[in-house]
């Protein structure tokens with residue numbers, strides 16, 4: 187464990203060690219449409235979006251409170 191400054195770990199979390207306290211911060215580095223944060227917008231993300239169809243949550247890409255065709259359009263526009 188290093189002392190002092192924050193450390194970005196391999197799994198993408200930022201570890202900040204202080205005086206006996208250890209805090210972890212998730213970095214919101216996932217691209218729009220990359221629902222599972224693997225660096226690609228592909229069928230896996232499409233499956234996640236379809237599974238959440240009609241509900242809210244991270245698959246609600248435009249933030250209108252429901253996963254719908256608008257979000258599907260956004261995802262497909264980021265495909266690849």
Ligand SMILES: [Ca+2]
Pocket residue numbers: 219220221222223224225226227228230231
């Ligand atoms: Ca993905």
Ligand SMILES: [Ca+2]
Pocket residue numbers: 246247248249250251252253254256257
């Ligand atoms: Ca939406």
